Amino acid sequence: MAIELKNVTRQVGADTHIYETNLSFDKGGFNVLLGTTLSGKTTLLRLMAGLERPSSGEVWFDGKDVTGVPVQRRGVSMVYQQFINYPNFTVFDNIASPLRVAGISHGQISQRVEKISELLKLTPLLERLPSELSGGQQQRTALARALVKNAPLVLLDEPLANLDYKLREELRDELPRLFMDTGATVVYATSEPLEALMLGGYTATLHQGRVTQYGPTPTIYRKPNNLLSARVFSAPPINTATIQKEGGTFRLTDSATWPAPDALRQLKNGPYTIGIRPHHISVESHAAGAVSINGIVQIAEISGSESIIHFHIEDNSWISECRGIHPYKVGESARLYLDVSRCFYFNPDGELIAHPGAADG
Amino acid sequence: MNKTANSKAWLFVIPMVVLVAFNALIPLMTVVNYSVQETFGDNVFFWEGMKWFEQVLRSDRFHESFLRQFAFTGMILLIEIPLGILVALSMPRKGPWVSVCLVLMALPLLIPWNVVGAMWNIFALPDTGLLGRMINGLGIHYNFTQGPVAAWATTVVMDVWHWTSLVVLLAYAGLCSIPEAYYQAAKIDGASAWAVFRHIQLPKMKRVLTIAILLRFMDSFMIYTEPFVLTGGGPGNTTTFLSIDLVKIALGQFDLGPAAAMSLIYFLIVLLVCWIFYTLMMRGEAK
Known part of the structure; x- marks a missing residue:
């Protein structure tokens, strides 16, 4: 040492x-x-x-x-x-x-x-x-x-x-x-x-x-x-939200639910936190099993070949970083796709319980 | 770029032109007018050309007060600049004492010149003044109204008391602008306190110190009120600096021609020295 x-x-x-x-x-x-x-x-x-x-x-x-x-x-x-x-x-x-x-x-x-x-x-x-x-x-x-x-x-x-x-x-x-x-x-x-x-x-x-x-x-x-x-280790900042586990599914909003990955099936029902990096939220559905969400656009910045879209989903301010130029207007409603296979799951104490790669096996 | 004619713009310049005219140009031209003519009153003038300039430049009296002036300015610069740096270095850099020190430092600067002169006059009187009695009590013969050395010492100490604060405040501002990281880097190198001063603090203070020297030079070179109130230029002529001498010639003897010529010479000297300083400063910047 x-x-x-x-x-x-x-x-x-x-x-x-x-x-x-x-x-x-x-x-x-x-x-x-x-x-x-x-x-x-x-x-x-x-x-x-x-x-x-x-x-x-x-x-x-x-x-x-x-x-x-x-x-x-x-x-x-x-x-x-x-x-x-x-x-x-x-x-x-x-x-x-x-x-x-x-x-x-x-x-x-x-x-x-x-x-x-x-x-x-x-x-x-x-x-x-x-x-x-x-x-x-x-x-x-x-x-x-x-x-x-x-x-x-x-x-x-x-x-x-x-x-x-x-x-x-x-x-x-x-x-x-x-x-x-x-x-x-x-x-x-x-x-x-x-x-x-x-x-x-x-x-x-x-x-x-x-x-x-x-x-x-x-x-x-x-x-x-x-x-x-x-x-700390995410730029732009990682998106987080509280989700509810109900039986075999996770629920972010009433319309955004997805089945719990195998590794997390046995978890108790209740609140958990997900973290998802901005580049795993896109305006286009690329990944299989992507969950669609509705966001209210706050700012849409365009950097060359990428768009950075700041939006509200319920009470959370989230950021999406996706390929292509997507000029949204402020206040507009946008349909975005969450690649839930790239989510981090944290328990209510903030400790990691599942991360991408591990969940996939 | 094309210049656009804009006659309205002159309207905005006029107030300033009028102000400068009355404030500087007209008085200056009056002095120029006096310096080349002789008058016996009644607004009757005779052309004299360069006579008064020659007379002033050749007179022993002018040489003497000029040398006195340079000696005085040199002396106070030699004392006030190092002393100011020393005081600034020993002032706290943070904490509640900073404002206390700054206010204490600013106090002498707020006192009007004639009050400073009167204060020191009363303070230093050999029979009734606190300072005068103390020095005489120590067995040193001291009387600034009679001894030239005592008169000079008192004038110099008075100026140091009045104006060192200005140098302190400027040097302190320079010191405060040095990032903490410089001191840390020097500490890591194992540099001595002298090396930190010589190679970090002094070079970083260079700019403000040049301004301090320039300001102190100009102010002390034109000093009038304080020595006038303290010693009246005496004993004899020993503390008669340039502006005191000038006033004696102009208002005491009413020799308007020589006084005007002397004013212009005086003005040109100050201008020349300031120009030299300014050029040196700008050259330092450009580097």
Whole structure:
């Protein structure tokens, strides 16, 4: 285990930022912390770095308790959402700065800086000041500073959030590769589910200061243990509603009922919650056994070849993401099809009881 | 783009033109008028050309008050800028004390110049003033109405008291705009407090500090009321700065020609220094 949080909590005044948390990340692994703003991602990163001390519990690193060890002796590097570089240093001096503080010889510094700047395509910019760089170049410089140290733990706090779309995609592809060779344990905080999926590795989903689930990223997406993880890990947000089980059928509305899957036949009658991702609701009936529902359209957005339709079904606001261009008017009634074979079922406590794939066998 | 003729637009410009004319152009032209002529009253004028300018520029009196002025401005800049930064650095960044500190800092700025002068005059009088008596009580001979050193020290301290707050407030605003992440990044690097100041705080404050220096330069270069009330320019001429000297020539001796010429020279110096500052600032921006 590279980094381990044991029963860690963090309180500031009367506010609890982190409830009791246990997390351990493998050495050399790529880990994603996924959660909305204020879910505690940054606090967790700061606790791992040693910038904050846990109110209770311990932080272990490489088999040693480092709870009270100050940050500069931890072997950590960190990249932030803002582009943090020394404003009056050139790119070269910025990248070299952690090495200079560490007292590394002059020759070795230039060797290491050159190697890293080549990797990050900064070589032609080494003599420039941060204010003469674009946002993407500034963030590359900050990444280079984090990499050049060869720190065993690299913490990235939404490093791509302030970049424009194209640069973000480009760097997102490069990032896991850059860190793979260094053998460093990487923790990457993000609020974007798609980013987590693309980065791969392992993901911990966070909700209001609690880790709701931790595991391989695709597994969490396919099989969220509970409603909270499912909500955190879905963009656009997952649609949820309370349904009633009555004998062998589930009932969403009076007109929308479907037979319970085999695995759920034995469940008690009563209320359950379903979750269904927006792309499993369509205006066209593709899947066999799709259930038709009536929605009142609130907004219909068109993005190239897809339509995103926000609609009300009874008291729930739902979203459908479907292929094709479907220009609905606001307030119009729309017939939509629910692919119930792709539904997640949760019990009244919000725990997963069936997910697609499992129900199909 | 095509320019469209719009004669109505002039209507909107006229009020401003009138205001600027009465506020700046007409008084300035009156001064120009005086500076090239001689008058003995009764609105009779004789053309003198550049005579007054030559006279002012050659006079020892002008050189002396000019040097005094530069010495004073340099001195207060050297004290107020570092002191202001130091105070701003030690002010709390959050919590209930922020507003207390800000209000305390703003207080001296709210006091009118002549009140500041009168306050320090009473405060520093050697026989009745609290400060004057205290210093003399310590065994140091201090009398700002007689000793040139004491007069200078009192004037400088008075200006520092009155205006350091402005530098503090500007520097504080600059410090507050630095994202917390910079300090964290420096901490992770293991950078010392001096390195944080030298390589993060100072460069990030550069812009506001340039403005602070510019404002303090202009204000102190034109200082009049405070030293006039405190020392009246004395003892002798030792605290007679440019504007005090100017008023003495214009209203004391009623030498309108030389006074007007001196006004214009004075104005051009301030303009020149501000232009240099502005150019340097803009060059920094463009980089």
